[in-house]
Amino acid sequence: MSRPAFTLPPWLAHALRAQRGPVPWSAVVRGALAAGPLLLTAVLAGRTSAGVVAAIAAMLAGINDRPGSRRASVKRLGVPALAGAGGLLVGTYAGQHIGAVPLTLLLTGVGLVAGAVSAVGPVASGAGTQLLVACAIGAGMPLPETGWQRALLYLAGAGWLLALRLVLPTRGASVGDYRFDGERDAVAAVYEAVAELLDATGTSQATARRAALTAALDHAQDALAGPRLRRYASSAAERHLHAQYAAALPLAEAATALAWAGDAVPARAAEGPRRLAAAVRGSTHTGPLPAPARSAPALRALDDALLHAADAFDRGGDARRLHARRRTATSVLRTAFGSGGREYGLRVALGFGVAAAVAQALHHAHWYGQHTHWYWLPATAVFLIKPDLGPLVSRVLCRAAGTVLGAVIFAGLAAVVPRPAGLVAIVALCGALIPAATRHFAAQTAVVTVLVLALVMVGGEPQASWSRIGETLLACGIVLLVGHLPMPGQRGGTVRARLVRAVDAAHAYLAHVLTDEDDRAGRWALRREAYRALAEARAAIDLAAAELPALARHAEGTDEVAAVVERLVDTTTACAVHLDDTGRLTPGHRRRLAELLDELTERRARAGLTAKEAPRLPLAV
Template identity: 35%
Template sequence: MASSSSRFAPPAWLVGAVRSEPVAVPWAAVVRAAVALVVPLVVGLAVGRPEYGALAAIGALSGVIGDTADAYRMRVLNIAVPQLFGAVGVTVGAAVYGHGWVAVGVVTGVALVSGMMSSIGAVASVSGLLLLLNAVVGAGLPMPGAWWVAPALLAGGGLLVLALGLLAWPLRAQVPERAAVAAAYRAAADLLEAAGTERYPETRVALTTSLNRAYDLVLAHRARYHGRGPDLVRLVATLNAITPIAESAPAADQWATPLPPAIPAAVRTLADAIASGRAEAGRPDPVAHDSPAARVAAQAVAHAADVVARRDLGPGDLEDRLGRPAALGARARATAHAALLSGASWRYGLRLALCIGLAQALVSLVPVPRSYWVALTITFVMKPDFGSVFSRAVLRAGGTVVGLVAAAAVLAQVPRGWWDVPVMLVLGALVPVFSARGYGYQTAAITPVILLLSDVLNREGVGLLVPRLLDSLMGCAIALVAGYLLWPESWHTRVGDRLADAVDDTAAYITCAFAPDSDHVARARERRRLYRDLSAIRTEFQRALTEPPPTGRHAAAWWPLVVAVERIADATTGARVRVRHGADPPRTEEVAEVVGELLALSGNLRTSAVLREFRPEFSAVEDDSVLCPLRREVTAARAIASPRT
């Protein structure tokens, strides 16, 4: 019989959705947010146009929310490009303000465009978000001044955040990229320490995440400058040199032999040298080794130390494991073209347009104070790359209630005028602090900021609270019904489909790893793609767990197979390392058997309503075959039965 405490405990999906992420306080972002939100208010009050200051502060708030990149070049894209689309959005919205059903049609069309832009990439997604948000505001709220004033003020506020973020660029040009590469080396050191222990799986995931971030930053930098500057060549070579270290960890884990502490310590010495930019500090002392695992790891560390210490690297020394990047324009055109032809892109655009159209039609037929908040709520809740629509709707409602409590105290007790400045200084600083902890926390932090700025524009005080609550709840309800419940694809997880793709990539990686004419650069690319797939699956799995039953429960059933596929990838890497260091290579027939079983597993994942348990019939091989650990992992994966949703 269940205890009373368990009966009244909140559901697991809700606990997962509201759990705070353990992150450090981003002090630089806190200072930028506080300054960027206060300066427009101060200027507006000083010149006697507080409404202008409020509009610029709203633009700054959007810049603060988009201020998530570490690299300066990416920060320019993440903030400046969305601000341009936001200026277009408010111009279009203001042009149809007060035009009834014309405004409904125009805003609905903007929603379709915004939704399809979300499939192109991260920058395009934020740009589409601001395009729609500002179009909704322009269509629902009279803008002060001439037609160009509101776009200029909103964009100017966002660009102020960008200017503050770029102040240190001349002194810290490559510091974020170097810090990301150094963090990957420290994660590799942690993985070497964890080899042969129970901490190995979670530590390997942390290394994958760190490598993904480092490669993303370096790839973005390299695409902009074609990858041939001496500093960038050195950075790419240093990042590539981590691959042998990362590959030595699965081999050590298979041998179940703890590595000498001096080996991970040497990797951390390299990380410190990379972060500081001082190559002379990057040569750790040679490490003694008395086991095959230690020999493999020590050789990998020695190779990385040579790369870090070299100053004469040129383009000819670069093993291009990232692939040659296209120019930014060509990449953007190719991605946009693919998004326009994607069925998923059109479906999401139509879902968002349906929800926005319903909201705009509803507030046109029924008098709703501050009606634009309904569509604004839908826009935030429906973003596909921001997580589960269901959990975001719940968190949006809960976060709004919490934020309204804080806003009520501010609006009731703080006199209008210059007293708004110190209050905004505190509230603005809290936005990046809470945004990093989750969507519900971000909503709770943003709500009092928005209401304070709205009060500057409208002078309604606590009269804003109830309309804001009702409009937010209406927006959440429309998103849940028209954007979630009416679409059967919302009720299913995508873990199984993505897992099937990862199994196919695993089969390709095994084929490449043990091919007679195997190329180590091609192997590195296949391995990076596979581990990136597995990282994406974990992200999708965490998202699916925040869905209500039965979706979240079905997603949880996939977890054993997710872990099994990760172990297969590690076993493949470990086997390849052992071959490189003297073990007999596997027979072609043995490799073909393993690949065939994986392809059968992938086909089962794609076509079956239920993942049937099946134990493969491998032919007999010697116990010392290098593929024995891999065959055991494949057998374990094929023996897992799990429901398909």
């Protein structure tokens, strides 16, 4: 009898898992040119404290410097930087003018707001993180600059990295306008994902390839959604990229319908999307495209989409912004103050507030001794308490291990490097390593720990490696306790809120397909929203599943709901393609839709989800 294979529990497996992918060399170069040179310039000018603030801002911006387009990076780096500058301003004046108890209450209130806003999305989460970290630093870090000077220095540090992101060419980008290399790569990846889905049609890999296509479309959608000087695309190159992205949407729809049918397609079907991907990357014409057989509605739709794409590539096509995904102020507030935002905000406020209270108590305790860096404790708690940064235990384990490793490394370096030149070199080296270290939380923590300790010493304070370890372990204990405390309302609010949004988006997409056959642009936009909302829900469910059982149980049943939603959206896509070709649905399509809607209603009831009522199937379809 064979023994069952040993598997690690999800919470431990997640802590050991690292992201894969090529080293982001362009971001590494930007990191090397950011915090280190800023600090060196300030030291040479005799304004070391100003350089420390700017370097901290550049470091936090470097953590957000992820692959993508230049214009999208304006929001991804700029919005958190503005929030951080505001937090530094508030924290500085609060720390100088109010006592320990009011300061703790103020930090707790800021944590409540920042946590609720963080539920809106990745950029809002980054803004919430920088707001809280900068608020704690402003309240506790002894610096000669006034509050408004610190805020301006913070903006200058983050703005310097953003300027590098906008100006420096990307490594390996040698064709076309280098300003749009991120957009070109993102759009080309969509066509490649379409080709891979066509290759996988009829195999067990089709579902995974369809998910990869969704991820590619999401990335391209974000890459093309950056700020513009005018309402419409501001250059011929940009308009062409918009047209190429728009041309990919019907291709993705046809490929999804073919994958839903489950029948293998001719091998040459994938050649067209691959040639389109090469044309995007090389800014060239597509040349002749191989047409697939036209024996089924989805194959005919694929053929028509290829012809449309060829025209869009050669002439520029219709650059309507079908990809735009804008959240109104109402929807943002609904997310922030909904069940997910409330739970998120309460958890962050409690963790940040308790850490600040403990830090203040230790700071004023005569028996504890001098506690100069009390702000480290709440600042560390921010990264540990944010649920979107990974499962709770995984965050704690990685943070503790990374801090210990980074502190030990710095203690060894500090004993041998010259000051301040050696410390400035360490800051520059760590700035370069941050983009590569972001693939694992422990590695990122180790690099940031070394960088922060170097900044502290450059500022004139003694070596603080062992204090840093103590503060981090104390923060880990606080966050573990707070993370498992019962909260008012239903737990798993973030997961449920995102899943409800996915269900509602799937219903809206289905209703449009069944009632408005002529508005294809609207259909593609709703399809994008449905798949994107589903991907966000899936990510939240996977994160919750990697928690300890005491927390993971609150998301039980949500994975089954997401699986039904996925099948419903796939089936709706297949129905849309069939309606385009024949004008009517087959009895098999109607039966499958009815079964999925019934199953979804049942699964939602079991999981305790409330969403908008499902659309009724009209008899005419």
